[in-house]
Amino acid sequence: MSKHQKPHYAFAVLIGCCALVGMPAAMTINCAGIFLKPISAELGIGFSKIALSTTIMFVSMAVFMPLSGKLMGKYDVRLIAGIAVSLTACCLLCMSTFYSPYLFYFTGAVIGFCNTFTLYLIGPALINNWFKARPGFYLGIVMAFTGIGGMCFSPLGGYCISTFGWRVAYRIFAMIIMLVAFPVAVFILRGQPSDLNMIPYGSSASAEKDHKTYIEFNISPQRAVKTVPFLMICIFTAVISLATAGINQYIPSFVTSIGLSSTMAGSMVSIANAGNMCGKAMLGTLNDKNPHHALLTGSILGFMGIIFLLTLSRRGITFIIIGAFIFGISLALPVVQSAMFVRNIFGSKYYTQIYAYVMTITSLGSGFGAAVFGYSIDLTGDFSAMFVIGLIMVVIACISGTIALKTGKNLKLAWVKSGHEH
Numbered sequence: 001m002s003k004h005q006k007p008h009y010a011f012a013v014l015i016g017c018c019a020l021v022g023m024p025a026a027m028t029i030n031c032a033g034i035f036l037k038p039i040s041a042e043l044g045i046g047f048s049k050i051a052l053s054t055t056i057m058f059v060s061m062a063v064f065m066p067l068s069g070k071l072m073g074k075y076d077v078r079l080i081a082g083i084a085v086s087l088t089a090c091c092l093l094c095m096s097t098f099y100s101p102y103l104f105y106f107t108g109a110v111i112g113f114c115n116t117f118t119l120y121l122i123g124p125a126l127i128n129n130w131f132k133a134r135p136g137f138y139l140g141i142v143m144a145f146t147g148i149g150g151m152c153f154s155p156l157g158g159y160c161i162s163t164f165g166w167r168v169a170y171r172i173f174a175m176i177i178m179l180v181a182f183p184v185a186v187f188i189l190r191g192q193p194s195d196l197n198m199i200p201y202g203s204s205a206s207a208e209k210d211h212k213t214y215i216e217f218n219i220s221p222q223r224a225v226k227t228v229p230f231l232m233i234c235i236f237t238a239v240i241s242l243a244t245a246g247i248n249q250y251i252p253s254f255v256t257s258i259g260l261s262s263t264m265a266g267s268m269v270s271i272a273n274a275g276n277m278c279g280k281a282m283l284g285t286l287n288d289k290n291p292h293h294a295l296l297t298g299s300i301l302g303f304m305g306i307i308f309l310l311t312l313s314r315r316g317i318t319f320i321i322i323g324a325f326i327f328g329i330s331l332a333l334p335v336v337q338s339a340m341f342v343r344n345i346f347g348s349k350y351y352t353q354i355y356a357y358v359m360t361i362t363s364l365g366s367g368f369g370a371a372v373f374g375y376s377i378d379l380t381g382d383f384s385a386m387f388v389i390g391l392i393m394v395v396i397a398c399i400s401g402t403i404a405l406k407t408g409k410n411l412k413l414a415w416v417k418s419g420h421e422h
Contacts, residue, residue, distance in 0.1 A: 009190070010130040010201035014138060016188040017123040018145040020081060023181040024088040025119035026149025027157075027173045028057070028111050029245075030273055033252045034157050034266050038166040039104075047253065048374035049101050053108035054249060055371040060112025061120065061363030068116035069356040072125060081122055081185035084114040089177040096170035112363070119146070120359045122189070124339050125352050129192050133202020135348075136340050140284015143335050147277030147328065151270040158252075158266020218347035219411070224354050229411055232404035233341050236397050237358055238365040241334035243393035244302065246369025247386060248272060248331060251309075251324060254383045258314060268324045275305070275328020283332045287340040292405050295337060299398035302330025303391060310387035330394065334362050337401065345408030 032054055040050050071080060091107040091114075098104055123142040131138045153173070160169035193200050224230050251272055252265035260268075279298060286294035305327025312319035342355045376385040 008201045009196055009198060010193070012188055013126050013130050013190060014142065016081075016184050017126055017142045018148075019181050019184040019188075020085065020118040021123055021142055022145030022149035022152075024085050024177050025115055026146045026273075027092070027153055027177065028088060028115060029119065030146050030150030030248070030276070031154050031157050031173075031269070033249045033269055034154055034161060034262075035166050035169070036249070037253055037256060037262070037265075038161055042166070043099065043101065045101055046374075046378050047250075048371065048378050050104065051249065051370045051374040053101070053104040055108075055368060056105050057108040057112040057115070058245070058363045058366040058368075058370070060109040061116050061366075062360045064113045064116050065120070065356050065360045065363065068113070068121055069352065072117070072121055072352070077122060077126070077189050077191040078186050080117055081189055082182060084117040085177060085182045085185045087111075088114045088118070089174040089182070092170045092174040092177070096167040096174075116359075116363075120335070120362075121352070121356065124355060126189070126191070128343075128348060128351055130200050131202060132200045134288055135343065136284045136287035136336075137281075138284070139339060140281045140287075140332075140336055143284070143332065144277040144280035146335075147273040147275070147280060147331070150273030151277060154266045154269040154273060155263075158263050158269075161266075162262050218349035219345075219354075221350050221353045221357070224346045224350070225357060227407075227411055229341075229345050229404045229408035230354075230357075232400045232407065233338060233345070233358055234361045235400040236341070236404060237334055237338045237362045239393040239400070240330070240337075240397035241362045241365035242369035242372065243390040243397070244327075244331045244334060244369075245366035246373040247306065247327065247390050249370045250373055250377065250383065250386060253377075254309070254313075255320065257383065260317075264317075268320060271321055272324040272328035272331070275325040276331040277328075279329030279332035280336050282329070283336045284340075287336070287344070291337075291340055291344050292402065294340070295333075295398065295401045295405070298330050298333045298337060299394055299401075301326050302333065303394045305330060306387050306390050306394070310384065310391075333397070334366070338362060341401070341404055341408075345404065345411065 036047060036050055040047055088111055091111050095104060095107050124139060127135055127139045127142060157169045157173065160172055190196060251268055255265040255268045256262060283294045283298055286297060305323050308319055308323025309327060313323060338358050339355060342358055343351055346354050373386040376389065377383060
């Protein structure tokens with residue numbers, strides 16, 4: 001870019017995607033854990049009952065994902081984003097008035113529908129459309145904002161809960177979404193560079209030469225869903241999303257269970273989300289170079305983080321901080337790694353359609369993680385079983401992801417050898 005050349009509008013779109021992920025999505029997913037204990041205490045219900053609203057949210061994502069994918073292709077992204085953001089804010093505002101867990105279940109379903117756009121579809125789709133150079137790096141930046149949003153809003157929410165109560169905290173979150181995320185969604189986002197008579201960033205011949213792209217291999221959705229790599233990706237995303245999302249939901253409760261304050265619990269969520277932020281940026285960059293190295297890095301660090309929380313947390317706050325941060329890195333795996341698996345193995349032409357199928361599995365895994373670990377806590381009375389289950393699932397995810405890449409390489413070689421799409 002020359003000295004007087006204007007920045008490409010792709011970076012404005014990048015900022016808009018970051019805002020959607022960092023506010024409505026992060027507040028309803030990454031910050032959900034700080035509300036579990038105060039709501040449970042006030043309403044007199046167990047963790048598993050209130051956490052069921054999170055399960056319903058993720059199941060709703062899975063159910064609505066195919067419909068959401070069709071809506072993305074039919075309507076202007078600004079209209080879709082504006083409705084999703086405003087509905088999320090309305091749900092949080094309504095939740096501040098609830099006294100029955102069943103009402104939380106209803107808003108959980110609505111928020112799940114909204115998050116199919118704000119978390120899973122808009123960011124990856126727009127990055128795919130606007131950036132042809134280093135897509136993994138820019139996707140990592142966008143998805144890192146779930147961590148940045150959690151890191152910023154978890155302590156704010158924890159402070160508001162301690163000072164004003166959880167009901168006021170929900171209202172403050174709703175106000176922030178409407179004042180910041182809504183204008184960004186409506187006035188900044190654009191679906192395609194052609195909407196502004198532009199070409200994607202990095203689409204020049206020099207950028208194509210300097211950066212790895214994935215346009216050479218384009219496997220159709222009908223062919224992709226019948227392959228071993230697709231099955232392995234689904235297994236990977238199911239178990240890793242179940243493990244990471246489930247444990248992340250209960251970090252605040254785990255911290256308070258060993259005698260620390262609610263404010264400190266909120267801070268631990270922020271530390272985990274800082275790891276999430278770093279992990280997504282790091283894994284996005286690593287995926288542009290070597291997807292298997294990215295997979296191994298995220299899996300090993302996630303395993304180590306759980307070990308720290310399980311075995312060393314009672315030895316002092318330092319070990320909890322280290323464990324929460326390292327574990328947070330693995331939170332990047334379900335979204336970033338799954339997205340790059342799809343792009344790397346199946347190509348970019350049908351990326352959004354295939355990715356929507358995979359994200360359906362991710363949503364189910366994340367939702368059941370909250371329920372499975374909630375019941376394990378209620379049954380055992382502590383958090384040890386949760387961490388052990390998480391360790392097993394990280395190992396399974398690493399193995400299935402490795403198989404996906406290996407068989408995907410064979411699939412691409414067969415595709416090239418045949419000289420046409422299967």
